[in-house]
Every structure is written in C-alpha cells, then in structure tokens.
Amino acid sequence: MLKLRRIAIDTYGANVAFIARTCSIYRPEEFQAFNKIKVVHDGQTLLASLMVVDDLSIVGEDELGLSEQAFGRLGMPEGAMTAIAPAEQPRSLDHIRKKILGHTLEPHQLEEVVSDIAGRRCSEMEIAAFLVACAGFMTTAEMLALTKAMAKVGNKLTWRAPVVVDKHCIGGIPGNRTSMIVVPIVAAHGLPIPKSSSRAITSPAGTADTMEVLARVDLSMHEMQQVVDECGGCLVWGGHVNLSPADDVMISVERPLAIDTREQMVASIMSKKMAAGSTHLVIDIPIGPTAKVKSHGDAMRLRKLFEYVGHEVGLHVEVVTTDGSQPIGRGIGPVLEARDVMAVLENTPDAPADLREKSLQLAGALLENDPALRGGSGYARARQLLENGEALKSMNRIIDAQGRKTDVPCTGELTHDILASGPGKVTGIDCFRIARLARLAGAPMDCGAGIDLFKKVGDPVEMGEPLYRIHACFESDFGFALKFAEEGDGYTIGDDA
Amino acid sequence: MLKLRRIAIDTYGANVAFIARTCSIYRPEEFQAFNKIKVVHDGQTLLASLMVVDDLSIVGEDELGLSEQAFGRLGMPEGAMTAIAPAEQPRSLDHIRKKILGHTLEPHQLEEVVSDIAGRRCSEMEIAAFLVACAGFMTTAEMLALTKAMAKVGNKLTWRAPVVVDKHCIGGIPGNRTSMIVVPIVAAHGLPIPKSSSRAITSPAGTADTMEVLARVDLSMHEMQQVVDECGGCLVWGGHVNLSPADDVMISVERPLAIDTREQMVASIMSKKMAAGSTHLVIDIPIGPTAKVKSHGDAMRLRKLFEYVGHEVGLHVEVVTTDGSQPIGRGIGPVLEARDVMAVLENTPDAPADLREKSLQLAGALLENDPALRGGSGYARARQLLENGEALKSMNRIIDAQGRKTDVPCTGELTHDILASGPGKVTGIDCFRIARLARLAGAPMDCGAGIDLFKKVGDPVEMGEPLYRIHACFESDFGFALKFAEEGDGYTIGDDA
CATH class of the missing domain: 2.40.40.20 (Barwin-like endoglucanases)
Structure with missing residues (x-):
C-alpha cells in the first residue's frame, strides 16, 4: 500500500x-x-x-x-x-472498437460508452477514436440513442408549467448574444424560459461569460429554480447544473480536432435540452461562408435531424435559419457584448440593429408557442415588450435575482486600432479569424478584452480608417493578438461599386 | 522569458x-x-x-x-x-480533418502527417483520430504513400550484397521466436540477413527482448553493419537504429485501441523493411482463432496488400501462412524462450518440435532466394545446416560479435502450476490470454518471468495434471498473474475421444 x-x-x-x-x-x-x-x-x-x-x-x-x-x-x-x-479496460472499449470496424451500436452499448466517458474512465485517445468512428458513419437510430444516453447520465430539471420554452444557437458567430435579449422578452410575456448556457471553450465568449459581467451565473439547480419561479426566466451557466457531463468531456476532444458532424451536434444539443426539461425549443442555425453551416442545403439536413430527435423524445423543435455571414452586434468579448445587449434592451439609438432584429425574430418564434397568443403575432408582441421597456425591467429582475455584480468591469486598457488597407466597401468578415483574435486578446478570461467592430459588411471605408479596435488587459496577450492581426485582419474590402 | x-x-x-x-x-x-x-x-x-x-x-x-x-x-x-x-496547429491537422471527413489524401499530405507524428508535433488524440479515420477507409494508393512516407522519416540501411534477405512475422503468437533460429541458419548458408526486431510493447517478449538474454541488442547502425559483415547476420533491436520513428509513435496509440487494420499493418511492416535495405522478404502470417488473422480468406487479402506494396517499392515479398492456433514452443517470456531456441539450435532431443519445424520452413523459404541453390532445395539445406551444427556455430558467432551476456539470468523463482480442471484432451489454447498472463507475471521487464507450457493442443491430460507453470520475480506481479489465471486459464479441455 x-x-x-x-x-x-x-x-x-x-x-x-x-x-x-x-x-x-x-x-x-x-x-x-x-x-x-x-x-x-x-x-x-x-x-x-x-x-x-x-x-x-x-x-x-x-x-x-x-x-x-x-x-x-x-x-x-x-x-x-x-x-x-x-486497470481492466472499460467494457465500452469493446463497443468503441466495434464502431471503428463499422458496426452499428445498440442503445445499451452507447449507454455504456457514454457512461464511461462521463465517468472519466475513457482516455482522450479512446474518446477521439469513438468520435471519429461516429463521424465516419452513424445511423439516425444511433444518434437518437446517443442523445438519450447523454441526457441520462446528467441531472434533470422539471418544471410545473405545461409550456416551457428554450432557445439554442449552434454557435460559431462572434457577438451573437441574442439569448440575453430573448430571455427577458419571453419572461416578460410570461412564458417560462429557464435558459442555461455554456461558457466559451474556444470562442471569445459564451452567453454564461457575458451574463457574468452583469450577474452571478454559477447557480445551483435549486437557486436556478427559484429564479425562474420569481422572474419567469434565467440566464445561468449550464456546467454548474451538470445537465450533460458526457458532453462536457466529449467537447473537450471535439474542439481541438474540429469534429463537428451533424449527428454529434444534434446529440450534444438535444441531450442538454432534454435534461433542461423544456417542451418547446427554437434552434438558430446561422448560415454563412465562415459559419458552421455553409449552405441552405446543409441547414435543411441538419433541421431534419433536430426535428427527428425532437419528435422521438417528445420535444417540440422549430428550426430558424439566420444570417451567419459576419459577427452579430459590434462587441466581441464579455464586457463589449454585455454593452451591446444592454443598449438593445435600453432602446438606445445606436444599439446594434442586427442584434436587435435577430433577437426579436427568435423571441417572436418562441412566443408563438403561447396558446393564448393569436398565431403570427409573436414578433409584434416581442417588439412591443422591448420597446415599452418591459424587457429591460425583466432583465433587471433576473440580474437581481441571480445576484447583481456591483462593480461592472471596464474594457481592456491596452488598445490598438486595425486600419483599412485600402478604400472600398467591406464585403466579408471572417467569423473564425475574428473570434480567434478576440480570444488571443484575452477574452473571455479577461472579460474586458476583445474586439470592438466599427465596420460591418456593406459599410464603405476609406484607406486608413479604423475597422475595429483590439482591447487587451495584459501585455503578453496584447502581443499575441497584434501579431495575429498583422498576419491577416479578417476583413475583405472590395470595390465600392 | x-x-x-x-x-x-x-x-x-x-x-x-x-x-x-x-x-x-x-x-x-x-x-x-x-x-x-x-x-x-x-x-x-x-x-x-x-x-x-x-x-x-x-x-x-x-x-x-x-x-x-x-x-x-x-x-x-x-x-x-x-x-x-x-502553438499554431500543425498543418497536418488539416489533412487529418480531411481524412475524417472521408477525403483521400495525396502523398505529400500523408508525408506531412507522418512527419508531424514522428516529430511528436501531434497529440495522441490527433494520432488516434488519424488512425481511426484511416481504419474506416483507406485506398491502396494511400497505403503505399503512407508506407513510403514512414520509411522516409527514419534512417536507412544500405548493403553491398545483391541479395539481402529478411523475415517478419505479423505477430500475436506467444513463444514464436523463429527469427533466432532462422537468422543463424541463413547466415550459415551465406545469405546476408541483417535482422532488426522489436521489443515487446504489449506482448510478453519481442525477439529483441529474448535475444537480449544472450547478447547485447542495442547496437548502433555502425555496429550492426560490422556484425553483419563479420557474421552474415545479426539479431538487434530496431528501435535503437530508428528505422521507422513514426511507426514507434503510431504503435503506442494503435495498441491500446487495438486498431490493427490490414493497411496499417502493411504500412508499418513494409516501411521498416524498406528502411532496413533488404531485397527479399518472407512474411509469416499465423492463422488461428486467437491469432491476428482468423481465416485463410483474410490471410489471402493481407498477402495481396504485402505483394502490392512490395512490388511498388521494389522489394520481393513472399508470404507464408502458418499454424497460429496455439503458442509456438514451450516457454513464454525472454529466458524461457531463449532456452527453447538454444535447445533447437543444439539439437537436443526434447527441443520443441513445432518451433524447430516452423523455423526450418521459414529458413528454407529464404534460402530459395539464393540463385546458386537448386530450386526447391531450401528446406533440405536449412535442415542440413541445423543438424550439422553450423547454425549453432553461426548463432554463437553472432552472440559474440554483438556482445555475449556473461551471466545468463534464471527463470523467476516464484512459481505456481496451473492444473487441469478435468481429464480429456487439450483442444485449444488462447494465445491472447496466455500472452497477457505472462505479461502480468512480469515478462518482459523481468526476463525470467513468464510461462512454461507443459501441454499443447492435442495432448491428453488427467484431472489435476499441470498445464503450465507461472514464473514471476516479484510478489506484486505474481499476485496479478495468479488472480488472472484463476479467472480463466486459457485452456480448453475437450473429450478425449
């Protein structure tokens, strides 16, 4: 011993x-x-x-x-x-080997694999092998079984209301903080929306990171339930309520390998939503050249998978495709994004119009699930709640219930403006490159770090005019970010025709 | 800094x-x-x-x-x-992702992947992803390119002789130490046979481990060349001469995942043989229910791949299928196997007949490559060289040239006999289980640890008669081995009909 x-x-x-x-x-x-x-x-x-x-x-x-x-x-x-x-090899390793050899796994075999992954009994190497084998070939029945297995190993939330709504974006678009506007609108209307979000893993901010600028987000399951009872909605970090521990482990392998197959994405998202106890779900699929989904055809195939799993597990799913051609809003990084969100909720004149419009569309789609509302009036109702200040009040209630942050952090003091290399019109912004740049600048670890976009697609620019500003809090990050921006600023400037 | x-x-x-x-x-x-x-x-x-x-x-x-x-x-x-x-991501990660998505890789892309693997620039996770993706789908052109790429990143040996022979077994059969008999026979005849072998990774002994009981095996490339010049052959450890560094890394990932596809096996073996500079190669494929290859059909498909790559890289390949239904010889573990090998070379009456016969067949097949020998007389010549003591002399020359071990180690002193649970006839021995048992007993780290088989397939046994003896050197290993043997002794005893 x-x-x-x-x-x-x-x-x-x-x-x-x-x-x-x-x-x-x-x-x-x-x-x-x-x-x-x-x-x-x-x-x-x-x-x-x-x-x-x-x-x-x-x-x-x-x-x-x-x-x-x-x-x-x-x-x-x-x-x-x-x-x-x-150590004896975990039994699931036999199933993983079968999957590598091209077999189809039975639900109980997938359950064993997922249970061993969640229990940290599989090595990263074994998880990578499983995910790559699944990426090569996976039936819809396997995808469904995987979803159920992933939901099963986590905690499960239950709600008394007959209609509980939720939204989810498949991700990949910097600045896309619609949840922080959608949740207060829907809660203000009176539909329960217990939203749990992720922290950033490789992106410059997750909704949980941005919300944390304003309020506590690491609520327990009990606290989360209290906030929803009191405010009709919440914006908490999902990791703390442990809805899909297998997913947390699998994501840590998928990200570096950039394995992002449709089936795994559906299983990941739907398992969390099953565990969160919602009845009606709106899924946002941004489409764009640097987004996760590049074409409407791809989005359609993905939609079918979401609808299939939703139907099988008794969760009503509506898929909305949105513009994913560039970042949403202006700020990228927790503090800068929180600024944009509050500007929309406060109806300030210079609030980012794209963030506002997209949030209204998603909130409208969710409100359509209220049986008391006349069909087709969801969008108008959402807009009403935003414009009359009810959404802002709702947000403040949620912030107070979760625990308001008393000193709101500032943006990073080390700044550098990236200038246009020539005159013309912005014809493209590389979401992936901008996200990585904000990440290098320190987001989300330094919540004040990130990028503030001054120009969006379609804007005319003069040569030497600032395209965006990099904010950082530490010299080492600032250096990494500047070097990366020098190698390519992520903007395409075309003829101003 | x-x-x-x-x-x-x-x-x-x-x-x-x-x-x-x-x-x-x-x-x-x-x-x-x-x-x-x-x-x-x-x-x-x-x-x-x-x-x-x-x-x-x-x-x-x-x-x-x-x-x-x-x-x-x-x-x-x-x-x-x-x-x-x-770190910037290694460029090969893009190729690995393409392979995951089902693309076919170009030779230069496979070269980049192999170079990054050999240079330890890929994580285990990335290597696992690459290997699993290849296991799912790989063209013969990719297999050939992979073989060449793997040979390219290692050292290359060159020999003056027009015919340089080599042998290789695909592995999986405990006790199968034919190389240590084949090399001295072939060298005694006068065909150069510069044999480099592996150490055990998950098996209880590699040829290098067993040879090390008798002589030094970690020779440099220069020393290896001197021994071959002097003796016509050698039995050294391949790891020290670094013939396929990419393979060494890939094997460390393949083994725990038990990814052992035909294409990867061929690339692994052929890349090493290309680097070793041989012109004529005999490959031994044991077939059996617990061997790597289970049927003649599988062996045939594997043979075609070896022949294809051999033809493309200008290496003459002959594939021999052999009996892989049970361990070869009696000892399993370095000291016990070395004992069997020397018994065959010394023509002692109780030398294991199966080890002797198989070695003669393989040596005979290699000798057929000598233009001076009449076709079909290879086996007889091999037998002559074994029986007249020339092979033993040749082995002693090789041992002396490499550096004879002065004190030969003993078998492990902790012993336990596993007894037959009933009377009958041995109808099967599980190669995998016996190998694992010997490994748990301490082989090859303790060269005296291992298993001594008293009964082979076809032998009649009485109830309570010893089937084999476990040798260990340390209490902790001894305990692991006994526990494993209790759970299943690896023998099937049938009716003595």
Missing part, C-alpha cells in the same frame, strides 16, 4: 497518478503496457494514467501521487493507504 | 511543459483553449502540452518546467531563457 499524496498539478481534468521510479512496492514498468492504472482505496476505485517521477521531493518511494482533479475525485485525505493495479 | 528547468517526471514520450499558476509572465488560462504550446529558445521550438502547477517547489514563478523527454528533446541546459506562445 502507498500513502496518498496530492500533487499540486492541474492536468485540465485528466486523472493522472504519479509514482516514484524507485517505488518501494510497485515497479512502474509493470504498468507501462497498460493504458491506465486503477487506484484502489477501501473498495473505491479511480482510473488514472501514470507518470513516473524521478524526484523523491515530488513523490516519495512509499507514496502515490494524484493530480489535483484526480485527488478531488477519489475524495480521500492525504496519507490514506491506497493500492494500485493494472 | 522563463528559466528552463528539468522536471524529473517521465511522461512516456509525450512532451509536457509545466508553469506555475502564479507565473510571473504568462497566465496559464490564456493557453487553455489551445491544444498545445510552443516552447521557444533561440529560434529552436518544441511543441508540448501544458500542465499548471500550484506548488512553487516543483516549478517556480520565473521558471518553465519540461518533462524528462521534452527537456532532452529541446536540448538546452537548465536555466536557459525560454519563451512560450500558443
């Missing part, structure tokens, strides 16, 4: 165990052939990958070290006596 | 960088969205994944830590000033 020791190394979620090369009980080489080891304490087990340490000050000969996350997961105090053993 | 520090952690080949969470220059969060970071010193760069340390005694605020392997690869002294930056 070895004495447990917490090694203060953050492995970004992976379970890592450390033993000394001169360990008094085990020889590290004996585990080298095995993918993972099993850490055992009192019947409790944890799977971890192994690193061998040649420095006894890090881990001693009679010690077993665990990385911060693994130590937390095992939940034992330092000094607890632990044993290790070669 | 941060001061370089070697962190005495062995990450099994992966490049890992460590910085303090309170690092004085960079904030770890800014790199979290990126798959990897780039460590820069004086124009030299190294890609690494990042771990964040909350213990300043491991890595200080002004330090950049590198794991043992990464530190060695960067090749700078401790204290050298280094910078880090978000």
Whole structure:
C-alpha cells in the first residue's frame, strides 16, 4: 500500500497518478503496457494514467501521487493507504472498437460508452477514436440513442408549467448574444424560459461569460429554480447544473480536432435540452461562408435531424435559419457584448440593429408557442415588450435575482486600432479569424478584452480608417493578438461599386 | 522569458511543459483553449502540452518546467531563457480533418502527417483520430504513400550484397521466436540477413527482448553493419537504429485501441523493411482463432496488400501462412524462450518440435532466394545446416560479435502450476490470454518471468495434471498473474475421444 499524496498539478481534468521510479512496492514498468492504472482505496476505485517521477521531493518511494482533479475525485485525505493495479479496460472499449470496424451500436452499448466517458474512465485517445468512428458513419437510430444516453447520465430539471420554452444557437458567430435579449422578452410575456448556457471553450465568449459581467451565473439547480419561479426566466451557466457531463468531456476532444458532424451536434444539443426539461425549443442555425453551416442545403439536413430527435423524445423543435455571414452586434468579448445587449434592451439609438432584429425574430418564434397568443403575432408582441421597456425591467429582475455584480468591469486598457488597407466597401468578415483574435486578446478570461467592430459588411471605408479596435488587459496577450492581426485582419474590402 | 528547468517526471514520450499558476509572465488560462504550446529558445521550438502547477517547489514563478523527454528533446541546459506562445496547429491537422471527413489524401499530405507524428508535433488524440479515420477507409494508393512516407522519416540501411534477405512475422503468437533460429541458419548458408526486431510493447517478449538474454541488442547502425559483415547476420533491436520513428509513435496509440487494420499493418511492416535495405522478404502470417488473422480468406487479402506494396517499392515479398492456433514452443517470456531456441539450435532431443519445424520452413523459404541453390532445395539445406551444427556455430558467432551476456539470468523463482480442471484432451489454447498472463507475471521487464507450457493442443491430460507453470520475480506481479489465471486459464479441455 502507498500513502496518498496530492500533487499540486492541474492536468485540465485528466486523472493522472504519479509514482516514484524507485517505488518501494510497485515497479512502474509493470504498468507501462497498460493504458491506465486503477487506484484502489477501501473498495473505491479511480482510473488514472501514470507518470513516473524521478524526484523523491515530488513523490516519495512509499507514496502515490494524484493530480489535483484526480485527488478531488477519489475524495480521500492525504496519507490514506491506497493500492494500485493494472486497470481492466472499460467494457465500452469493446463497443468503441466495434464502431471503428463499422458496426452499428445498440442503445445499451452507447449507454455504456457514454457512461464511461462521463465517468472519466475513457482516455482522450479512446474518446477521439469513438468520435471519429461516429463521424465516419452513424445511423439516425444511433444518434437518437446517443442523445438519450447523454441526457441520462446528467441531472434533470422539471418544471410545473405545461409550456416551457428554450432557445439554442449552434454557435460559431462572434457577438451573437441574442439569448440575453430573448430571455427577458419571453419572461416578460410570461412564458417560462429557464435558459442555461455554456461558457466559451474556444470562442471569445459564451452567453454564461457575458451574463457574468452583469450577474452571478454559477447557480445551483435549486437557486436556478427559484429564479425562474420569481422572474419567469434565467440566464445561468449550464456546467454548474451538470445537465450533460458526457458532453462536457466529449467537447473537450471535439474542439481541438474540429469534429463537428451533424449527428454529434444534434446529440450534444438535444441531450442538454432534454435534461433542461423544456417542451418547446427554437434552434438558430446561422448560415454563412465562415459559419458552421455553409449552405441552405446543409441547414435543411441538419433541421431534419433536430426535428427527428425532437419528435422521438417528445420535444417540440422549430428550426430558424439566420444570417451567419459576419459577427452579430459590434462587441466581441464579455464586457463589449454585455454593452451591446444592454443598449438593445435600453432602446438606445445606436444599439446594434442586427442584434436587435435577430433577437426579436427568435423571441417572436418562441412566443408563438403561447396558446393564448393569436398565431403570427409573436414578433409584434416581442417588439412591443422591448420597446415599452418591459424587457429591460425583466432583465433587471433576473440580474437581481441571480445576484447583481456591483462593480461592472471596464474594457481592456491596452488598445490598438486595425486600419483599412485600402478604400472600398467591406464585403466579408471572417467569423473564425475574428473570434480567434478576440480570444488571443484575452477574452473571455479577461472579460474586458476583445474586439470592438466599427465596420460591418456593406459599410464603405476609406484607406486608413479604423475597422475595429483590439482591447487587451495584459501585455503578453496584447502581443499575441497584434501579431495575429498583422498576419491577416479578417476583413475583405472590395470595390465600392 | 522563463528559466528552463528539468522536471524529473517521465511522461512516456509525450512532451509536457509545466508553469506555475502564479507565473510571473504568462497566465496559464490564456493557453487553455489551445491544444498545445510552443516552447521557444533561440529560434529552436518544441511543441508540448501544458500542465499548471500550484506548488512553487516543483516549478517556480520565473521558471518553465519540461518533462524528462521534452527537456532532452529541446536540448538546452537548465536555466536557459525560454519563451512560450500558443502553438499554431500543425498543418497536418488539416489533412487529418480531411481524412475524417472521408477525403483521400495525396502523398505529400500523408508525408506531412507522418512527419508531424514522428516529430511528436501531434497529440495522441490527433494520432488516434488519424488512425481511426484511416481504419474506416483507406485506398491502396494511400497505403503505399503512407508506407513510403514512414520509411522516409527514419534512417536507412544500405548493403553491398545483391541479395539481402529478411523475415517478419505479423505477430500475436506467444513463444514464436523463429527469427533466432532462422537468422543463424541463413547466415550459415551465406545469405546476408541483417535482422532488426522489436521489443515487446504489449506482448510478453519481442525477439529483441529474448535475444537480449544472450547478447547485447542495442547496437548502433555502425555496429550492426560490422556484425553483419563479420557474421552474415545479426539479431538487434530496431528501435535503437530508428528505422521507422513514426511507426514507434503510431504503435503506442494503435495498441491500446487495438486498431490493427490490414493497411496499417502493411504500412508499418513494409516501411521498416524498406528502411532496413533488404531485397527479399518472407512474411509469416499465423492463422488461428486467437491469432491476428482468423481465416485463410483474410490471410489471402493481407498477402495481396504485402505483394502490392512490395512490388511498388521494389522489394520481393513472399508470404507464408502458418499454424497460429496455439503458442509456438514451450516457454513464454525472454529466458524461457531463449532456452527453447538454444535447445533447437543444439539439437537436443526434447527441443520443441513445432518451433524447430516452423523455423526450418521459414529458413528454407529464404534460402530459395539464393540463385546458386537448386530450386526447391531450401528446406533440405536449412535442415542440413541445423543438424550439422553450423547454425549453432553461426548463432554463437553472432552472440559474440554483438556482445555475449556473461551471466545468463534464471527463470523467476516464484512459481505456481496451473492444473487441469478435468481429464480429456487439450483442444485449444488462447494465445491472447496466455500472452497477457505472462505479461502480468512480469515478462518482459523481468526476463525470467513468464510461462512454461507443459501441454499443447492435442495432448491428453488427467484431472489435476499441470498445464503450465507461472514464473514471476516479484510478489506484486505474481499476485496479478495468479488472480488472472484463476479467472480463466486459457485452456480448453475437450473429450478425449
């Protein structure tokens, strides 16, 4: 037995165990052939990958070290006596291999895979193998089973109201913070809309990051329910309520590999919405050359999949296709986006028109689900609630209920304007490049970092006129961002014909 | 800039960088969205994944830590000033994504992928994605291009002789140490046979591990050439001569995932043989229910692929199918296998007949490539050289030239006999289970550990009669092995009809 020791190394979620090369009980080489080891304490087990340490000050000969996350997961105090053993391969690995070989998996097999992924019993390599195999070939029946399996391993919210609405955008468009306008409008009307959102993973801001500029977002399930009871809606971080733990792990593998197949996107989104307990869902699919979906044909195929799964799990789905040719609004990054959102809710004259219009359309589509409302009047009702200030009041109620931030942060003080290289008209903005630039500038970790767009597609520009401003809070980020912008500013300027 | 520090952690080949969470220059969060970071010193760069340390005694605020392997690869002294930056994604990632989406890759794209894999610029996750995508679909043209690309990134051996022979077994059969008998026979005849072999990765012994019981095997390219000049053959470890560095990395991902497609197997083997500079190659494909190839049909398809690649790269290939229904010989594990090999070479009466016969067949097939020998007389010539003691002399010359081990290790002293559960006849031995059992007992790390088979398929057994003996050197391994054997001994005993 070895004495447990917490090694203060953050492995970004992976379970890592450390033993000394001169360990008094085990020889590290004996585990080298095995993918993972099993850490055992009192019947409790944890799977971890192994690193061998040649420095006894890090881990001693009679010690077993665990990385911060693994130590937390095992939940034992330092000094607890632990044993290790070669890990049996998780049973789901057989299913993953079958999938690699082109087989179709049964629902119970997909459940085992998802359960092992959520339980961190699969390595990143195994998850990548599963996702790539699924990307190669997946039946709609498998997609449905995967969705259900993913919903099953997470928490589930329940609501008393007969109609509970929700919205979701498939993502990829910087600045697209419609939820923060849609939720207060719909809540002001009286339809419950318990919205949980993600934090940014590779984008410069998720809705949860932007909302956090104004209010607390890491609410517990109980707190979330209280806010919805009180305000009719909420804007919280979904990670804290743990609706789809398997999805959180899978996303961490999908993103770097940029595996973004239709089936996996549908399973990811629909599993979360099933767990969130909504009855009516509007899905926003932006279409554009640098968006996730490039054509109406692709959007149509994706729509069919959403509708199929929605039908099978008893969730009413309406898909809306929107303009994804450029960023929405002007600000990119939490503080700058929050500024745009509040400008729309406050009806200030210079509020971004595209953000306002898109939010009204989505809110209108959601309001159509109210049986008390005359068909086709959803948009007009949404606009009324925005213009008469009810939406703003609703937003303030939600902010107060979640916990208002007393000192609102400023935009980053290190700024640099990117200038037009020639005169003409803006004919394109690369969503991917702009997002990456804002990310390099520090968003969302520094909520004041990001990009403020001065020109959008269709705007005329003079040579040397500012296209956008980079905001950063730290010199190192500022440097990375400027270098990246120098290599390409993401704008296409055409003839001003 | 941060001061370089070697962190005495062995990450099994992966490049890992460590910085303090309170690092004085960079904030770890800014790199979290990126798959990897780039460590820069004086124009030299190294890609690494990042771990964040909350213990300043491991890595200080002004330090950049590198794991043992990464530190060695960067090749700078401790204290050298280094910078880090978000890593650009390796260009090959675009090709990998294309492959995931079902595209066919061009030779130059496969070259980039292979070069990034060999250069450790791809993560395990990315390599898994590439291999799974290839397992799903790969053209023969891609397989050929992959083979050439893999051979290109490694060292290349050249020989003066017009005919240089080599043999290779696709693996999976425990105890199958024919190379150590074939090489001395062929060398005794006078055909050059510069054999490089692998060490075990998940098996209980590779030829290099078993040969190492008798002689040094980690020869440099120059030493290998000297031994072949002097003895006409050698039995060295291929890893040290670095013939296919990409394969070494890919295998470390393929094994845990058990991705073993025909195309990847062919590319792996043929790339090494191209690099080894042989002109005539015999490939051994064992067929059996627990072997890698289960049927003659599968073996035939595999044979065609070997022949196709051989033809395209100008390497004469002959494929031999052999009995893979059970382990070959009696010993499994380096010392026990070396004992069997020497018994065959010494013509002792109780030498394992199956190992002897199979070796003679393979040696005979290789000797057929000698233009001076009458067609069809290869087998007889091989048998002559074995029986007249020339093969043994040849083996002793090779052992002496490579460096004879003065003290030959013993078998493990912890032993346990596994007994037959009933009377009857042995009808099957599970190669996979027996291999894993020997591995758990400590082979090949403890060269004396392993399994000694007393009964083979077809042998009658009484109830309680020993089937095999487990040898181990350490209590912990011994325990793992006994537990595994209790769960299933790997033998099938049928009616003694």
